Amino acid sequence: MMVAVQVVITLLLWQVFSDGLIPKPGKVAEAFMHLLGSKLLLDNILVSLLLTLKAMLYSILITLLFAYLSVLPFFKSIAQFIVKCRYLTLTGLIFIFTLLTKDGSQLKLSLLVFGIVPFFVTSFLSVIVNINPQEYDLCKTLGYNHWQTLYEVIIIGKADQVFEILRQNFAISWLMITMVEGLSMSEGGIGTLLIKYNKYNDLTNVLALQLVIFMIGLCFDYLLGTIRHWLFPYSKLKTAKAS
Amino acid sequence: MTKHTKGEVVLQVTNVALTYDRPILRDINFCIKNIVRPGLSQGQVVTLIGRSGIGKTQLFKILSGLQSPTAGQVTIHNNKPVKAGDMGVIFQNYYLFEWRTVYQSLLLAAKKNKALFGMEKQTIEQYAEQFHLTGHLQLYPKQLSGGQRQRVSIMQQLLKGSDFILLDEPFSGLDVCMLDKAVELLLQVSLSDELKTLIIVSHDIETSVAISDTVFILGNEPDKAGATIKKEIDLIERDLAWQKDIKQEKRFLETISEIKNEL
Numbered sequence: 001m002m003v004a005v006q007v008v009i010t011l012l013l014w015q016v017f018s019d020g021l022i023p024k025p026g027k028v029a030e031a032f033m034h035l036l037g038s039k040l041l042l043d044n045i046l047v048s049l050l051l052t053l054k055a056m057l058y059s060i061l062i063t064l065l066f067a068y069l070s071v072l073p074f075f076k077s078i079a080q081f082i083v084k085c086r087y088l089t090l091t092g093l094i095f096i097f098t099l100l101t102k103d104g105s106q107l108k109l110s111l112l113v114f115g116i117v118p119f120f121v122t123s124f125l126s127v128i129v130n131i132n133p134q135e136y137d138l139c140k141t142l143g144y145n146h147w148q149t150l151y152e153v154i155i156i157g158k159a160d161q162v163f164e165i166l167r168q169n170f171a172i173s174w175l176m177i178t179m180v181e182g183l184s185m186s187e188g189g190i191g192t193l194l195i196k197y198n199k200y201n202d203l204t205n206v207l208a209l210q211l212v213i214f215m216i217g218l219c220f221d222y223l224l225g226t227i228r229h230w231l232f233p234y235s236k237l238k239t240a241k242a243s
Numbered sequence: 244m245t246k247h248t249k250g251e252v253v254l255q256v257t258n259v260a261l262t263y264d265r266p267i268l269r270d271i272n273f274c275i276k277n278i279v280r281p282g283l284s285q286g287q288v289v290t291l292i293g294r295s296g297i298g299k300t301q302l303f304k305i306l307s308g309l310q311s312p313t314a315g316q317v318t319i320h321n322n323k324p325v326k327a328g329d330m331g332v333i334f335q336n337y338y339l340f341e342w343r344t345v346y347q348s349l350l351l352a353a354k355k356n357k358a359l360f361g362m363e364k365q366t367i368e369q370y371a372e373q374f375h376l377t378g379h380l381q382l383y384p385k386q387l388s389g390g391q392r393q394r395v396s397i398m399q400q401l402l403k404g405s406d407f408i409l410l411d412e413p414f415s416g417l418d419v420c421m422l423d424k425a426v427e428l429l430l431q432v433s434l435s436d437e438l439k440t441l442i443i444v445s446h447d448i449e450t451s452v453a454i455s456d457t458v459f460i461l462g463n464e465p466d467k468a469g470a471t472i473k474k475e476i477d478l479i480e481r482d483l484a485w486q487k488d489i490k491q492e493k494r495f496l497e498t499i500s501e502i503k504n505e506l
Contacts (some may be wrong), residue, residue, distance in 0.1 A: 134338040137309055142403060143328030143355050152351075157342050234342055237385040 023204040031208035040193070041212065048181065048189040049216075052173050055112035059173075060166060062113070063120035068154060070125060079125060085118040090176075094183065104184025111180045112173065119172050123165040127158055160232035167224035174217050245485055250277040253287070253440055254407065255322070259305060259315035266469030267298045268305075271315065273459055273472050275440055278479070285485075286439030288429070290451040293461030294506050298470045300411065302461065303444045307332045307409050319407065331400030331408040335415060337392040339384040345395050346380040349402055356404035363402075370398045374428070390421045397432065406438045414447045426454055448502055449490060456484040460505045474505050 011025050018024050023031075035041045066082060069075035090111055097114070101107040131153060139149040181191025190213060197205040229236045252274045259271035278285050293299045304310035306317055308327040317325040339348055346367065353363035371377045374394045384392060393413070400408050410429075417425055433441055433454075445451040452458055458476040463469075478484040481498060489495045 132338075134334055134336075135340070137332070137334070138338055138340065140309060140327035141307065141330065141332040141400070142352055152340070157340060160342065232342070234383040234385060237383055 021203070023207060027204050028207045028211065031204045032211050035205070035208050035212060041190075041209075044188050044190050044193045045212070045216065047187055048177050048191065051108060051112065051181075051189065052170075052177050055109055055116060055177075056166065056170070056173055058109070058113045059116040059120050060162065062117050063124055063165075064162065066121055067124040067128060068150065070128065071150060071154070079121055082118050082121045083125060085114075086122060088118075090115050090179070104186060108180045108184055108187075111183070112176055115176045115180075116169065116173050119169050120165060123169060124158075124162065127161045127165070128154060131158075160228060160235040163224065163228040163231065164235075167221060167228065170220050170224060171217060174213070174220075178213070245280070245479065245482065247278055247280045247285070247479060250279055253277050253320060253438065254306075254325075254442075255318045256306070257315050257318070259302075259312045259317065260469070261298070261301050261305065261310075262313045262469070267301050268312070268471070269467070269469035270471045271302065273475060275442075275457070277438060278456060279437070280485075284434060284437045284439075286433040286436055286441065287457070288433045288441045288443065288455045289457045289459065290443045290445060290455040291459050291461055292445065292448055292451065292502060292506070293470065295446055297461055297463070299444045299446070299461060303409060303411050306330065306442060329405065329407070331403055331405040333393075333396045333400060333408065333410045333413065335412040337389070337396040339392060339395060339399070341384050344381050344383055345376065345387070348384075348395065348399055349380075352399040352402040356402060358404055359402070366402065370402065374398055389417065390424060393417075393425060394428065397428065401432065401435075406436070407440045407442065408432065409442045409444070411444050412446070413443060414445060414450045422450060426450060429454055448499055452478065452483075452499065452502065453490050453495070458502065460502060462506055476502070 014025050066075060066079045070079035093114070094107075094111070097107055097111055101110055135153045135157060136149060139152055144152065177189070178191035178194055181187075181189040182195045185192045185195065190209065194206065194209055194213075197203075197209060254275040256271050256273050259268060260266065261268040275287055275289055278287050291299060291302065301310065305312050306325070307330045308317075308325045309332070319325050319329060323329075339345075340351075343351070349367045349370070350363055353359050353367055359366050367380070368377070371380055374397070376391065376394055376398070379387065379391060379395075384395070387395065397408070413425060413429070414422055429441060429443075433439055443451050443455065456477075456479050458478060459472050460474045460476070461470050462473040464471065464473065476498065478498070481494065483489055483492075483495055483498060486492075
């Protein structure tokens with residue numbers, strides 16, 4: 001109810017304060033409906049989603065590899081370096097990546113993976129650091145060796161949190177996709193579409209497309225949350241029953 | 244005095260010391276012997292009593308093999324140095340893997356017990372019935388009450404098959420009703436096998452003494468840094484062990500006073 005009121009107030013303020021340059025909500029809604037019915041949008045969304053999912057898959061595999069290996073001293077420093085890579089900007093590395101990749105498709109994917117992995121690794125390392133020491137102690141008392149402990153506590157025990165990291169960092173991937181798609185526009189994608197609309201100052205369609213991007217993001221957030229609860233039912237349990 | 248004999252040493256603690264930036268434990272020496280009672284599978288129940296912050300948890304970790312002492316050693320059967328996994332350990336908050344159902348947790352423990360090979364499922368079902376947990380096997384730890392978690396923890400360590408079970412503050416946070424059930428459960432475990440040895444680390448003097456056969460008092464001595472075993476009380480000699488409703492007896496209350504004076 002409160003959210004509905006907040007949305008109405010925002011729309012009213014938007015309606016009142018928008019002038020000739022900023023399109024009014026009604027016009028954006030009209031453009032949004034028009035976009036939803038167009039094949040152009042669907043094709044571009046599919047291109048972007050496919051690239052995002054591919055990048056997330058590669059990123060999570062690389063993250064898991066380095067995060068699991070980070071329990072070994074040699075890989076710990078590498079994982080920590082990856083964490084620091086969050087402060088690197090992609091813009092300054094585009095030329096190097098262009099030299100290293102074969103085509104535009106590979107360039108976009110590698111840039112996206114390079115941009116996502118440091119955030120994934122940061123989140124997952126924080127999960128590992130915050131593991132309750134009793135989880136390791138219980139493994140030891142059950143007679144587990146190091147590998148069995150790693151499997152039980154970090155791989156199996158934190159599988160639900162990998163999903164949560166995926167959910168939380170989907171926003172970062174989704175944010176980056178519009179940027180990297182601008183680098184190679186021949187394959188299309190919502191980033192390409194957004195750049196085209198921006199180029200012609202078509203602010204109505206830019207806002208409508210932003211709305212689409214926003215809603216897809218929310219849908220994925222909900223979807224990943226639901227899948228997590230379905231795959232790992234214990235992740236939604238909060239309170240114990242009375243005896 | 245109840246008829247019994249004391250046999251071989253099942254656990255020996257020799258000159259154990261632990262020092263961080265200051266001495267925590269020093270000169271810890273005690274042993275637990277196998278108690279034999281005619282016609283019964285009588286296990287041992289030993290309590291380590293001490294004030295809060297005296298170093299009980301550190302001694303608990305050393306006994307369980309989870310922590311190495313700065314000096315000395317803990318040995319079990321035939322002078323074998325204890326290592327993590329030799330002892331069944333029940334943590335204060337009955338920690339269980341939150342991502343495993345009760346059944347999965349018990350199965351993990353049962354699979355570590357070679358004596359149960361091929362009979363894990365049946366054994367779990369038997370234990371679950373005995374511990375009134377049959378209907379809870381498919382639940383996750385978060386869905387269990389404190390008492391149920393405690394029973395699952397105990398079952399898990401029993402299924403693992405260790406002769407020794409170490410319990411860290413098993414009575415803390417339990418209400419009166421649950422306390423009685425916990426005591427009954429521990430007595431049941433102690434009678435399950437001749438070599439079963441329960442080592443209770445607690446500051447709940449009345450409850451732990453009431454179910455024990457031996458009490459070790461951990462405390463500080465004047466002008467000496469670090470806690471040590473100040474006194475050993477053989478409750479069997481005093482005819483205080485294995486007696487129901489012993490808490491009401493005058494001699495029990497006198498022993499409690501004696502322990503409190505030592506702390």
